[in-house]
Amino acid sequence: MAEVQYRFRDDEPVSDPGVTVDAFGEQTNAAAVRLEPGDDARDLLPHLERLRLVEVNFPVFGDGRGYSSARILREAGYSGELRAVGQVLVDQIALMRRCGFDAFAPDQPLEPTDAEAAFARWADVYQPTTDGRAPIWAKRHG
Amino acid sequence: MYRYDQYDQAMVDTRVEEFRDQVRRRLEGHLPEEAFRPLRLMNGLYLQLHAYMLRVAVPYGTLNSAQMQVLGDIADKYDRGYGHFTTRQNIQYNWIKLEDAPDILADLATVEMHAFQTSGNCIRNTTSDQYAGAAADEVVDPRPYAELIRQWSTVHPEFNFLPRKFKMAVIASDTDRAAMRLHDIGIQIVKNESGELGAALYAGGGMGRTPMIAPCINPFVPIGQMITYAEACLRVYNRHGRRDNKYKARIKILVHELGKDEYTRQVEAEFAHLLTQNIEPPAAELERIKTFFADPPFETGIPDELDRSDPAFARWVDTNCLTHKQPGYIAVTISLKPVGGIPGDASADQIRLMGDLAKQYSFDELRVTHAQNIVLPHVKKADLYALWQVLEANGLGTPNLDLIGDIIACPGLDYCSLANARSIPVAQKISERLAPREAEIGELKLKISGCINACGHHHAGHIGILGVDRKGVENYQLLLGGCEGADTSLGQITGPGFDEDGIVGAVEKATEVYLANKQGEERFLDTYRRIGMAPFKEALYG
Amino acid sequence: MKILTGNDLKTGAVTWWDGVQWSLHVEDAVDVGEHADTILAREEAARRVNSAYAIDAVKDETGVRPAHIKDRIRALGPTVRPDLTLKPADPEAGNWVI
Numbered sequence A: 001m002a003e004v005q006y007r008f009r010d011d012e013p014v015s016d017p018g019v020t021v022d023a024f025g026e027q028t029n030a031a032a033v034r035l036e037p038g039d040d041a042r043d044l045l046p047h048l049e050r051l052r053l054v055e056v057n058f059p060v061f062g063d064g065r066g067y068s069s070a071r072i073l074r075e076a077g078y079s080g081e082l083r084a085v086g087q088v089l090v091d092q093i094a095l096m097r098r099c100g101f102d103a104f105a106p107d108q109p110l111e112p113t114d115a116e117a118a119f120a121r122w123a124d125v126y127q128p129t130t131d132g133r134a135p136i137w138a139k140r141h142g
Numbered sequence B: 001m002y003r004y005d006q007y008d009q010a011m012v013d014t015r016v017e018e019f020r021d022q023v024r025r026r027l028e029g030h031l032p033e034e035a036f037r038p039l040r041l042m043n044g045l046y047l048q049l050h051a052y053m054l055r056v057a058v059p060y061g062t063l064n065s066a067q068m069q070v071l072g073d074i075a076d077k078y079d080r081g082y083g084h085f086t087t088r089q090n091i092q093y094n095w096i097k098l099e100d101a102p103d104i105l106a107d108l109a110t111v112e113m114h115a116f117q118t119s120g121n122c123i124r125n126t127t128s129d130q131y132a133g134a135a136a137d138e139v140v141d142p143r144p145y146a147e148l149i150r151q152w153s154t155v156h157p158e159f160n161f162l163p164r165k166f167k168m169a170v171i172a173s174d175t176d177r178a179a180m181r182l183h184d185i186g187i188q189i190v191k192n193e194s195g196e197l198g199a200a201l202y203a204g205g206g207m208g209r210t211p212m213i214a215p216c217i218n219p220f221v222p223i224g225q226m227i228t229y230a231e232a233c234l235r236v237y238n239r240h241g242r243r244d245n246k247y248k249a250r251i252k253i254l255v256h257e258l259g260k261d262e263y264t265r266q267v268e269a270e271f272a273h274l275l276t277q278n279i280e281p282p283a284a285e286l287e288r289i290k291t292f293f294a295d296p297p298f299e300t301g302i303p304d305e306l307d308r309s310d311p312a313f314a315r316w317v318d319t320n321c322l323t324h325k326q327p328g329y330i331a332v333t334i335s336l337k338p339v340g341g342i343p344g345d346a347s348a349d350q351i352r353l354m355g356d357l358a359k360q361y362s363f364d365e366l367r368v369t370h371a372q373n374i375v376l377p378h379v380k381k382a383d384l385y386a387l388w389q390v391l392e393a394n395g396l397g398t399p400n401l402d403l404i405g406d407i408i409a410c411p412g413l414d415y416c417s418l419a420n421a422r423s424i425p426v427a428q429k430i431s432e433r434l435a436p437r438e439a440e441i442g443e444l445k446l447k448i449s450g451c452i453n454a455c456g457h458h459h460a461g462h463i464g465i466l467g468v469d470r471k472g473v474e475n476y477q478l479l480l481g482g483c484e485g486a487d488t489s490l491g492q493i494t495g496p497g498f499d500e501d502g503i504v505g506a507v508e509k510a511t512e513v514y515l516a517n518k519q520g521e522e523r524f525l526d527t528y529r530r531i532g533m534a535p536f537k538e539a540l541y542g
Numbered sequence C: 001m002k003i004l005t006g007n008d009l010k011t012g013a014v015t016w017w018d019g020v021q022w023s024l025h026v027e028d029a030v031d032v033g034e035h036a037d038t039i040l041a042r043e044e045a046a047r048r049v050n051s052a053y054a055i056d057a058v059k060d061e062t063g064v065r066p067a068h069i070k071d072r073i074r075a076l077g078p079t080v081r082p083d084l085t086l087k088p089a090d091p092e093a094g095n096w097v098i
Helices: A021-026 A041-050 A065-075 A093-099 A112-120 A136-140 B006-028 B033-041 B065-078 B098-109 B143-153 B223-240 B251-258 B260-277 B283-291 B311-320 B348-361 B381-393 B424-441 B500-517 B524-531 B534-541 C036-045 C069-076 C093-097
Strands: A032-035 A053-058 A081-086 A103-106 B045-047 B052-056 B082-085 B091-096 B168-171 B185-191 B197-203 B216-222 B321-323 B329-334 B345-347 B366-368 B374-380 B446-449 B463-470 B473-480 C002-007 C014-017 C050-060 C063-066
Touching: A021 A032, A021 A041, A032 A041, A041 A065, A053 A065, A065 A081, A065 A093, A065 B223, A093 A112, A112 B006, A136 B006, A136 B283, B006 B033, B006 B098, B033 B045, B052 B098, B065 B082, B065 B091, B065 B098, B065 B348, B082 B348, B091 B098, B143 B168, B143 B185, B143 B223, B143 B283, B185 B223, B197 B223, B216 B223, B216 B260, B223 B251, B223 B260, B223 B283, B251 B260, B311 B321, B311 B329, B311 B381, B329 B381, B345 B348, B348 B366, B348 B374, B348 B381, B374 B381, B424 B446, B424 B500, B463 B500, B473 B500, B500 B524, B500 B534, B524 B534, C002 C036, C002 C063, C002 C069, C014 C069, C036 C050, C063 C069, C069 C093
Parallel strands: A032 A053, A053 A081, A081 A103, B168 B185, B446 B463
Antiparallel strands: B045 B052, B052 B091, B082 B091, B082 B345, B185 B197, B197 B216, B321 B329, B329 B374, B366 B374, B463 B473, C002 C014, C002 C050, C050 C063
8 A cells, every 4th residue: 555645634544445336335334434436425425434544546647537536525515535546646636636635645656846846836726626715706705 | 719827727737738648648657558548538639540630629619819820830940831720629730740749739728728638538619609709690709608618617527527528509599500419418598588698508519420319408597506407417428328339329329218308307316416516617607707708899889781892792792702790890700711722721821811811800700610620709891891802912801601612521541540531622622613503502511420419410411422441442321301400400311422523523413403393482491391302313313 | 660750859750760850751761670669768868759669661662651541641740731741842742541
């Protein structure tokens, strides 16, 4: 399992690796799950109470289903750790942050200077998400 | 037209710096091509046959003279003195250096332009009706809605790695001049019986190797929920569109495989959920945008007549000008299809000149059309003759709008690394052969693609030509009966293909079949629809 | 013969492997035999070329002629703009493509 390189939360990290969605449904004490691109994030919604870590896997960086998975979980009120794992590239992490990811464990560690620049790059955004940032239209109309 | 505020400007400025940094990392070896490729594509930069190509976004096809000035200057400074206007209402340059690309984006940003998402598997530049704001038949000006979509789709965090590219078009009249139903999502702004505005949503259209006409999935989404509905359409597509085969990854395949009803059901469920998320811009934002699209200060009580005593001028007026909603004004199409020329190409000087003319004669506004021409939307009739004389003197006065010489052609194998055959030489030969008979042949939309990806819209041509590779030799298939617009139809292949000279002869024969069978005022398409394929096949292969 | 072509990383210009470096002229292309993959991997890694690939070609009286029309157009330039090709003064240059 790749190291968590960035984590934007203060609670104690879950040390268990995420189990598959199928196993999660059967193991009623599991607190960590790993979502593959083809998994339906909505299958987890009945179990949000006991979830503390969701790893969303990006086996290839060009498969963008994980962005939707992340937003669906956050929109449903999931407040545990949402960790992007797999082929996570430095030019994607700002978008992932906006979709609700708050931890990053890329297969290939990111160059820190580039990653910090990427996280800080977009001062304003056009779209509201659950990340709490006011979109540009909200700023325009106070 | 829309003007940026500090937020819009900051978005494009930030993008320039982001891309500058990405290019630097690529050149210094920190970013491999595999990871850089989608980034450069999302900034409009392709690697084509001879060089990098930069596609600049022209949102809903609207430009002003300052922007044309910069577009012309970019052609001189960074390219080889010309640009190519595309079927997506954009402009592209064919000879760009990677190391210059960030500077070009910076130049564009000085006139509120960019290349955001003009390629890549993301939401592309939104297109619209080239006569928006001028056409007599529109319910409203569709461009404020297109601008709302532009902002929503720009760096949308969820939709940058879709299964495939995603194209949207917005119109607001029953006459569809933007091929709306051949887009991934087409939107027609409509009024219901109570006079309220809404968006009729069409999903799953497209050309390419599997052409599909988009079905209507919702005839009336209240205008204050349009963005939320679009987000629902995109999310269902992002989650469930096929990713196992790039040729089956467009939304049209998803809509087709699920069926329109099931896709719509999923969208409606996602829409119901997203309505709880308050993602829709407020009405005040739409009103703010609308103020930029208010009518220009038209003069009233001015003469509505034209002096048609110059027959060449009268002919150009009849072919290239459209009735304007405002008496005393007219909408002008500048043909970028001189006889034997390269469809859609314009020199740097022509680009700047068209900008100057827009400033002088059209309230500083121009439009790019999906047929690769330029529109001056609001010309005073009293100025029309003077304008025409300047156009004539600069190779921009060809009177052939919607005639057989007004050919849509993709760049083809002369420029494009995806192409299988050249498109432009075929267009040139047909234009030269048939331009003398244009008036007799009448309205005939001829569209040429150099490969199955159909950038030249061959499926939607009254006559379409598709270039293929037959054992290393260029070969051209002929299609008849395609049409965009309210009565959208897809062209049918006539039979075996032709070589380059053969296809020119085949097109000529098809026009002869039409002229021999034409009844009354029928256009080519009308005659084809009435008599069917058989007489054409007989003439071509009999 | 097998020859290598690609684009210059910085400028995008079409280039051909001449045995030592990348040339703008297809006439300079050399037969790489079985070594295509090795050379391509090394040159891509050194960022001297972008999106390079091996193609079939023949050597005839006109020089090196790529087997496929696409690569012949790459070698010459756009046939519809002879002024922008590598042989702007040769009115017959376009015929070589076909």
